[in-house]
Amino acid sequence: MGEPAHALDDDEPRPDVARVCPVICGPTAVGKTALIAALAREHPLEVISLDSRQVYRGLRIGTAQPTPEELAICPHHLVDFLPPEETYDAARYRRDFCRVHAEITARGGVPVLVGGAGLYLTAIREGFVDLGQPARPLAEVRAELDRLDDGEIRRRLHAGDPAAWARIHANDRYRSQRALEIGEVAGRPLSELSAAQAPDPALGLDFRVFVLERPVSELDVRIGARTRAMLQGGWIEETRELLRTHAADCPGLASIGYREIVAHLGAELAPAQLEAAIVRVTRQYAKRQRTWFRKVEAAGRGNPEDPGLARAITAMLRAKPC
Structure with a gap:
């Protein structure tokens, strides 16, 4: 069997006026819940959970699902709905996210993505395509590329996929390496794979990511x-x-x-x-979460108790994202 579908870079054109989707993410126990509760007291937010475990029904305590008190402050979606026997992956999450986001915006709500599942965030930002039978194992490719400096990553990308090299900013190590990883695993350049993927309903969203951090x-x-x-x-x-x-x-x-x-x-x-x-x-x-989120392009980073970070998020929310 081939490896699971992998996130791809978004090649689709965006509308002239992008729709903003706020994202508040970070490692477990960093303080996402307390921050979103404080923000929800000032803004009519609806949380879309960015969590691969909170989806399961009955796992209330161990996955830190929202309490009745937290649900009374603002609605939460994609939590406590899936039987524990079922598998759940990033591709399915992306479909569920698109559906829930559309429902919230259709009724005039303000969806905010909150959680710590980095792969799911990549899935909704960049899309998926089935790579089929892998030419090389992803873990092997990633370990090899992790040892290379930024210049060598860019040189390899230019040699193997000039179109992706031209599209991805020279200082964006994360996306440059992802393009190489996907091309090596698939045995085909990322730009070729991207050209073959169908239009995706999540495209057009401008994800404004705020990463919460603590020592x-x-x-x-x-x-x-x-x-x-x-x-x-x-x-x-x-x-x-x-x-x-x-x-x-x-x-x-x-x-x-x-x-x-x-x-x-x-x-x-x-x-x-x-x-x-x-x-x-x-x-x-x-x-592992901290390592992942360090590579994520973010609109802001900081301690959830930092007033400056809260002000930055509040300013974005007051811009009436949809």
Whole structure:
């Protein structure tokens, strides 16, 4: 079988006046929920979740789905709707995003994308095409290109895909490398693949991305405190209840933390080790998220408690995005 579909660069023309879609993203436990709650008290926002785990029904505590109090502040979409047995991927998320975004804007709402799933963000910004049987494994290609400096990345892109080289800004390492990765995996230049893809309903949106950041030491402390609060708030009982009606190896229960609790309930992980195990894998996940978001082109970055960042987001919202 071929590797999953991969995000492609957006070659479609945009309208003269782009529709703005605000995005508030960052690693787990950084403070996205508190910031969006504060913004929603001042603006009629509707949150579209950018999360690959909150989609699952019944995983309320462990995926930090919005509480009733948070839902009372503003509506949330693409959360708590999918049976844990079903798989969910970035291509399906993109379709769901397009549908929900259109519904919100049709009734005059203000959609804001909020979450930490970097791949899903790439999917809705850049589109997908099926690469078929890979010419080379993506992991191998990425590891090779990661070792190259920016100049060599640009030289390789110019040699292998002049059209992509001309389209992508010389200082945009991320998109230049992505173009090379996709071309190497597919065995065909990105520009050739892009020309073959069908028009996409998400094109025309101007994604204004704000990346929330904290010092690693501070984020680690927050992850530890949140994990402890989740366990004390009934996470183990939630998992036990899910296991009554769902297989332990179903996609939903493969989520971070649930895997460790399933092992604990099966006597494979001692009670004294459970919290530390969840904290460890969550911090590892947060590290991967930080790496991903460092490469994302952003309108702003900063601590969610920084008044300057909040002012920048508020100024954008007052411009009446649609």
